[in-house]
Amino acid sequence: MTSACGFHLRGDYLLPDEVHEISLTSFDQYSSLTRDVQKQLRMNGIRQVAPTTVTPSLDLISESLNERTLSLYQNSRAAEKELTYNVSYSVLIPGHDLKTYTTTVNRNYLDNPLTALAKSVERDMIEEEMRAQAAEQILRQMARLKADDAPVETSDVITHDDETESKVTTKEVIKSMSTTAETTQ
Known part of the structure; x- marks a missing residue:
């Protein structure tokens, strides 16, 4: 009965049949983002294969992390910052057009200069979480290819x-x- 109502477990994205195997290329094959995307592909049962003309391809084009000050302390030091993580990528399914997407993840955090070491560790953890969330968003977007990119x-x-x-x-x-x-x- 639960299959009839459309309920799916979180993270089960129902990718199109054409994407049961995919070639992954990246601007940096050893980056954390590439490893996170590979992990998401494995979790969704997608085999990673060598690039050919008949296999779909996912190309991670670039990533960037920007920082913006949201509020200041009385001594003009940054109190609260916003981190914006952007990933540009393209998906090519044979027989369809090349689609280029950008995914953005935003997070805020408090920056206390008295606890600099703890805040740098917290920032590293936030950046890791943002990369993992961006990898999930990439797979979610690929699940939408079924409806968006029908020939x-x-x-x-x-x-x-x-x-x-x-x-x-x-x-x-x-x-x-x-x-x-x-x-x-």
Whole structure:
């Protein structure tokens, strides 16, 4: 009964069938982000294979960590900071277009200059958590490829509007049906 309601365990992303094996390339094969993405691929049952023209590929393009001061102490030192972690990556499934995405993770933390050593360890832990969360977001986005990147096919659906006929793609028909259902609710 639980399978009929759509319930899935957290982290089970129902990736498309085309992505049961994937080639992973990265700007740095030994980075923490690459290891986190490899771990997420293994957890979701995706085999990592060598790049070919017939296998889907995931390319980690870049990562960046930016810092912004949110508040100051009375002596003009930074009290609270915001960390922003950005990852750019692209996904190529054979027969579909290359899609480039960016995922962003934000975190705030208090920076106390009196406990500099403890705060540097805390910051390292926050950065690790942000990388792991970005890797999860990459897999979540890949799960959406099933709906977002369906190949466009022209079907024989013909619409009649004021005596004019036009051919419509299957994707457009489904999109119009879903928007009609949303507006009626």
